[in-house]
Amino acid sequence: MKHAYIDEYSDIDSYIHRLDPRIKIISLFAFILFVIFTRPTSFIAFALYGVLIAVLFLLSKIPPGFILKRSLVIIPFVLMVAIFIPFFKKGEIAGGYSFGTLKLTVTYDGLMILWNILVKAYLCILSMILLITSTKLSNLLKALEKLKFPSVFVIILSFMYRYIFVVQDELMKMKQAKEARTTGGSRWFHVKVLANMIGVLFMRTYERGENVYFAMCSRGFNGKIKIITGFELKMKDFCFMLIIMSILTVIRIFGS
Amino acid sequence: MTEKAIEIKNLDYSYPDGTEALCNINLDVFEGEFIGIIGPNGAGKSTLLLHLNGIFRGNGNSHIRIFDLDINDKNLAHIRSKVGLVFQDPDNQLFMPTVFDDVAFGPINMSLPKDGVEASVNDALEEVDMVSSIRRPSHHLSFGEKKRVSIATVLSMKPQILALDEPSSNLDPKHRRNLINFLQTLKLTTIIVTHDLDLVVQTCSRVALIDKGKIVAAGNTLDILRNKSLLETHDLEMPNSFF
Known part of the structure; x- marks a missing residue:
């Protein structure tokens, strides 16, 4: 039997890995919400979100090459959905090409939407990769259970x-x-x-x-799986969540 | 006379498609006894095992008692904590993400408190020498390790009867030897379903030979396993250790 891994870097010992999984889920979910609700023109805010997630990755000691490879896997799917938008969105025309009778035009509004989708999708993917690669899947599942996920x-x-x-x-x-x-x-x-x-x-x-x-x-199964978690919220978990939330808020206020 | 741990009377069972799997099985197992259920492939050995904790119920007049409890819906939870059933394929036995969760599954269902669960998980893993793997995902274990953890998953429920389905299948000689040594230290009533007759010789005092869903012989291990013609009519061979 081959040893296959879904969570191959979850055994690294780092600050991020030691955090309570519930805290990680909540913080990174907040990150995603903040990213989604940022205006597409707030370029500085996106840059700062990028810096924030990069710092978290540095803290987690996960090899950057792995992160890049993982994140690029998703991009084609996003592109497939979003690539045609600039051609169909109405608005000020940024450029156009003619193929005989067929005329293709690209609008600024359309390009903005494309940029918006790409950057948001990429930032969200990065935060999910951080969550999944820094947490053992079994612990992630237990955390979801504890957070009342169905x-x-x-x-x-x-x-x-x-x-x-x-x-x-x-x-x-x-x-x-x-x-x-x-x-x-x-x-x-x-x-x-x-x-x-x-x-x-x-x-x-x-x-x-x-x-x-x-x-x-x-072994006594009666329709409900019960589990025991060794989770214990510590001071540093709360600190992490507070710090992330404050940084996100600051970026939200001053970045746009 | 010691107490009867298991009493099986007139057990008949047919599969949903009508194939008759067990026919008029009568068997008593006494407390503390090691009994081997042997027989060729497809004889109904594993099906018999699944009756011991009420997963399959016999048809009609079938009657099974575990200690002083009849198998019925009311007693089911109680019986399942008394009879520890270990399936042949450890990938079926181990269904939770990590070794700890799996071994804790039974005790949690028995509504033990949290520290009680942790203690029984530790004890059970210690008994099969797997404590160091407690946090590992089950699918990263080797086959031998999976087999050992499988046994721990029922030991943690502190059963009074241990029922093992082909415990030595696919094990290499060293792990098989360890398993036999381990079984010899057990103080539980144990039922072993197998066609590894050498294992039976070394662990069981009594044997029941099943073929085509019927018990064709039962008695002292050596009497049955030395009976060459009986074994050969039922597609078995005398254990190597007799030569």
Whole structure:
């Protein structure tokens, strides 16, 4: 079995890692709200938010290369949604091109919206990356539970975290077993085999779900998962939250 | 005479699709006894195990008692804290994100106070020598470690009966040896479902041989495991340690 990680840098010992996960969730959620409600023309405010998140990353000792790589994964999705806006938004025209009868124009308003979406999305993604990479996923889930996040979601996430690698492993083994017996065959044949494999994987997952449920019942499960957390709010957790909130407020007031 | 820990009478069970899995099983297990349930693949051994804490209920006249409790809806919670069932696949047994959460799952459901839960988790992990892994995610454990933690997940509930499904399957010789040593130190009533007959010889005093859903022989371990023709008719082999 391959050791796959979702939270591979969560074992670093840093100021950010030692914070109570609940405090991190609240503070970074506040960060996102502040970013979202900033006017697109407040360029200084965005720069300051960027500095703030960069300082937090420095404190967390997470390698910058990793952060960059993780954050860039999301950008294409944002672009896919936002890239056409400058062409369709009406307003003062910034430039245009003609392809025969087809005329494309880009407006200043449209560009502003594009910039707005990109910068906000990127800052929010950075704050989420900080939250996820500096917290063990199991602790993150417990913190969500403690913050009264609907327990169905927490349970689903928790089972996903536990079993995604198991299912992935099963698929990999099936693929290897198939390849070990593959000596040619048409492309269409392989597509059919793949469809069968997906079916088998579904059946196995279903049966595993049944067995896991039996195992849960055997140990007294009665419809509600209860957990014990070792969380303890300390002075420094409150200080962190207060500092972040004040910085955000200051940026909000003086940055725009 | 010691008390009966488990009493099974006229147990019949068919799967929802109609396949008959167990047929007229009668078996008594006494307190403190180690009993091995052996039989070929698909004989119904694991299905029998799932009856011991009421996950499956027999049909019709089936009757199972755990100590002085009948298995019924009212007693279910109580029975499940008395019978610790360890499944064969540790990935099914360990379903919580970390080792601690998993071992604590049972005690929390038994409504123990927080420090009581922590103490029983520690005791259970100590017994299987896994305390150092308490904060690790279950999916990062090796197979042998998963098997040990699986046993800890029920030991933490302080059961009176331990029911193990194929405890030695897929273990390397060293871990298998450790498991046997561990089982030999146990003071609980223990039921082991397996076709690892060497393990049975070293741990169980009594054996029940199941084939096609019926108990075909039951008795002293050595009497049954030395009976070459009986074993071979039911697709088993005499343990290597007898040669």
